[in-house]
Amino acid sequence: xxxxxxxxxxxxxxLGAATKGFSGKVQAIEVADTRSSLPAAEMERRLIExxxxxxxxxxxxxxxxxxxxxxxxxxxxxTVALRRREAMAIQVA
Amino acid sequence: xxxxxxxxxxxxxxxxxxxCGKTAVFNALTGGxxxxxxxxxxxxxxxxxxxxxxxxxxxxxxxxxxxxxLRARSPDEEVTRDVVLGTHPGEPAPDLLLVVxxxxxxxxxxxxxxxxxxxxxxxxxxxxxxxxxxxxxITVDLERLSRDLDIPVVxxxxxxxxxxxxxxxxxxxxxxxxxxxxxxxxxxxxxxxDLRRSQRVADTLISAAVIQPxxxxxxxxxxxxxxxxxxxxxxxxxxxxxxxxxAVFSWATPAMDGIAWVFDHLSLLIGQVLPPGLVQSFLRDxxxxxxxxxxxxxxxxxxxxxxxxxxxDLGYMARAAFLMDRIMGGAGLHGxxxxxxxxxxxxxxxxxxxxxxxxxxxxxxxTILVAPLITCSARIPVYTLIISAFVPARQxxxxxxxxxxxxxxxxxxxxAAALGAAAVAKFVFWRDQSSPPFMLELPDYKMPRGRDVxxxxxxxxxxxxxxAGTTIFSMTVLIWVLxxxxxxxxxxxxxxxxxxxxxxIGHLIGPxxxxxxxxxxxxxxxxxxxxxxxVAVSALGTVYAIQGDTGLIGRTLxxxxxxxxxxxxxxxxxxxxxxxxxxxxxxxxxxxxTWMWVTFGYMxxxxxxxxxxxxxxxxxxxxx
Numbered sequence: 001x002x003x004x005x006x007x008x009x010x011x012x013x014x015l016g017a018a019t020k021g022f023s024g025k026v027q028a029i030e031v032a033d034t035r036s037s038l039p040a041a042e043m044e045r046r047l048i049e050x051x052x053x054x055x056x057x058x059x060x061x062x063x064x065x066x067x068x069x070x071x072x073x074x075x076x077x078x079t080v081a082l083r084r085r086e087a088m089a090i091q092v093a
Numbered sequence: 094x095x096x097x098x099x100x101x102x103x104x105x106x107x108x109x110x111x112x113c114g115k116t117a118v119f120n121a122l123t124g125g126x127x128x129x130x131x132x133x134x135x136x137x138x139x140x141x142x143x144x145x146x147x148x149x150x151x152x153x154x155x156x157x158x159x160x161x162x163l164r165a166r167s168p169d170e171e172v173t174r175d176v177v178l179g180t181h182p183g184e185p186a187p188d189l190l191l192v193v194x195x196x197x198x199x200x201x202x203x204x205x206x207x208x209x210x211x212x213x214x215x216x217x218x219x220x221x222x223x224x225x226x227x228x229x230x231i232t233v234d235l236e237r238l239s240r241d242l243d244i245p246v247v248x249x250x251x252x253x254x255x256x257x258x259x260x261x262x263x264x265x266x267x268x269x270x271x272x273x274x275x276x277x278x279x280x281x282x283x284x285x286x287d288l289r290r291s292q293r294v295a296d297t298l299i300s301a302a303v304i305q306p307x308x309x310x311x312x313x314x315x316x317x318x319x320x321x322x323x324x325x326x327x328x329x330x331x332x333x334x335x336x337x338x339x340a341v342f343s344w345a346t347p348a349m350d351g352i353a354w355v356f357d358h359l360s361l362l363i364g365q366v367l368p369p370g371l372v373q374s375f376l377r378d379x380x381x382x383x384x385x386x387x388x389x390x391x392x393x394x395x396x397x398x399x400x401x402x403x404x405x406d407l408g409y410m411a412r413a414a415f416l417m418d419r420i421m422g423g424a425g426l427h428g429x430x431x432x433x434x435x436x437x438x439x440x441x442x443x444x445x446x447x448x449x450x451x452x453x454x455x456x457x458x459x460t461i462l463v464a465p466l467i468t469c470s471a472r473i474p475v476y477t478l479i480i481s482a483f484v485p486a487r488q489x490x491x492x493x494x495x496x497x498x499x500x501x502x503x504x505x506x507x508x509a510a511a512l513g514a515a516a517v518a519k520f521v522f523w524r525d526q527s528s529p530p531f532m533l534e535l536p537d538y539k540m541p542r543g544r545d546v547x548x549x550x551x552x553x554x555x556x557x558x559x560x561a562g563t564t565i566f567s568m569t570v571l572i573w574v575l576x577x578x579x580x581x582x583x584x585x586x587x588x589x590x591x592x593x594x595x596x597x598i599g600h601l602i603g604p605x606x607x608x609x610x611x612x613x614x615x616x617x618x619x620x621x622x623x624x625x626x627x628v629a630v631s632a633l634g635t636v637y638a639i640q641g642d643t644g645l646i647g648r649t650l651x652x653x654x655x656x657x658x659x660x661x662x663x664x665x666x667x668x669x670x671x672x673x674x675x676x677x678x679x680x681x682x683x684x685x686x687t688w689m690w691v692t693f694g695y696m697x698x699x700x701x702x703x704x705x706x707x708x709x710x711x712x713x714x715x716x717x
């Protein structure tokens with residue numbers, strides 16, 4: 001995705017690093033985590049299937065106790081639970 | 094229409110994203126009673142049923158596990174893919190796809206419709222749960238959807254009577270027009286780009302045809318503010334489990350006393366009507382002490398299921414998985430292992446089958462291997478019998494029943510054992526592999542429906558009574574025969590059972606089990622106890638009844654066993670692989686004997702070691 005060149009500068013961060021209550025839009029899905037047991041392409045497909053595509057509105061509603069993990073994310077009308085590690089692939093602003 | 098199509102019934106397959114109510118639609122169309130619940134992955138196999146349309150046509154309906162895509166990531170989704178594509182062995186492709194989408198959140202459902210259009214089969218789209226959508230102020234323009242997708246689109250409330258009228262009309266209309274023959278199948282596994290594209294198209298459709306309310310529904314979010322609270326959420330989860338096990342113990346007592354009273358009086362009546370002898374002994378010592386002794390536990394089992402069914406229908410299961418994720422992950426378990434393990438509180442068999450939703454084979458295996466350690470409902474009779482006989486029913490801290498506390502402790506031990514075994518498996522076998530992801534949709538809360546809960550309880554009661562009438566009855570007959578024959582020699586001074594086959598077998602294997610404090614009566618009860626865990630209760634009941642100890646088996650045990658033996662027996666049942674059906678299901682689900690024997694072996698070793706320790710510690714502390 002070469003979106004960032006064409007658009008005005010905005011602070012992009014990873015959803016996995018965002019705090020509870022964060023609200024924003026998905027900018028890109030970029031799976032970089034090599035420690036996952038899933039190949040990057042498969043991880044990307046699963047995130048898309050759960051509704052994380054560019055432009056989707058996301059909000060972190062809840063988080064777990066240990067390491068503030070996992071997180072419950074509202075994404076375009078549904079709520080999805082995932083770990084912060086997987087959420088690092090979702091770039092939001 | 095092609096030749097021969099008149100002679101065979103049309104086959105329609107129900108497809109849709111997880112937890113959109115496919116099985117509810119299936120039940121409504123076929124009059125079926127398949128299990129429904131408010132979480133993803135209730136259905137893990139294909140189910141078929143017959144529907145009769147208002148116009149009098151007969152249809153074969155196939156219910157399929159939910160999936161986001163035909164890509165098939167896990168064994169349950171492979172079934173869906175194979176049936177839809179017509180590659181399922183021995184099964185022609187369905188004539189029509191009945192695609193179900195959740196009207197309250199249609200994104201994933203409509204994206205699946207996009208993908209299914211590639212398959213080339215005729216489709217009807219059912220926007221299910223339309224009542225909830227309307228209640229929330231969501232308006233769905235069915236005509237617009239139908240026009241844009243170029244397929245019939247109808248609304249439904251599958252769980253309400255009459256909520257399927259439009260579906261029936263659409264089915265008859267589709268057949269009247271003639272089901273189009275399948276077009277060319279152009280489906281290929283979608284890439285990330287394909288998924289993005291079809292999701293975009295679906296989102297465009299939704300923005301044109303679905304109007305969201307100005308103020309979104311926040312009930313679920315507000316409830317989650319409490320139930321998913323980092324601290325309170327965990328406290329509430331623990332409290333819920335605690336209340337559940339206390340309730341299993343305390344609430345059931347009146348009903349259990351009632352059932353026991355009936356059997357006691359039946360036994361007395363038989364004693365008065367029939368002359369002493371083999372027939373009387375068979376009815377009283379075999380059937381009533383054995384089968385009756387197990388049926389007494391029906392109320393407890395129903396109370397446990399009441400809790401589980403309510404939590405399932407409410408939508409709490411996925412939340413519990415969310416709260417437990419870190420703890421489960423620490424033990425090396427997959428995030429989706431929670432629901433299979435929670436189902437194992439009912440019975441390990443559905444628990445093991447529910448593990449089909451786990452995509453990674455290694456994670457699925459671990460879950461299957463540890464599921465039998467979770468305390469299933471068949472252990473309830475064993476635990477209750479021993480606890481009531483040996484643990485005094487007094488209040489602790491003025492609040493808790495001591496017997497209920499011990500029960501909770503046994504459940505906790507089962508959970509700890511399962512987590513521990515999973516951690517060992519991860520550490521020993523799969524140390525180098527990275528941890529799997531956890532991604533799960535949290536469904537909106539729904540009020541459990543009385544009819545569904547009652548139906549679920551009836552199903553469980555039927556299964557339990559059927560087991561009592563078949564497995565438990567036949568094992569009881571077996572143990573009665575073994576304990577009665579050969580008849581004692583004339584002039585025998587001991588009770589007849591001491592001369593029987595049962596005593597011979599018991600004395601033969603007794604030495605193996607003596608180190609863990611088991612007497613020969615327990616040893617012989619464990620053998621038919623392989624058929625089902627409750628059989629141990631009925632077998633002990635029969636053995637002691639024939640031995641001449643009349644009255645309640647609990648009282649007999651309290652006088653003839655030491656506390657150390659009782660504790661050792663309880664601990665044995667936490668771990669022991671005393672269930673042939675579970676082992677058979679493990680063999681089937683793992684596709685071979687290896688893992689079945691691994692499970693059997695490690696559970697047996699754990700049981701023996703734990704019972705040995707318990708027995709000797711108890712004896713050291715003066716409970717021998």
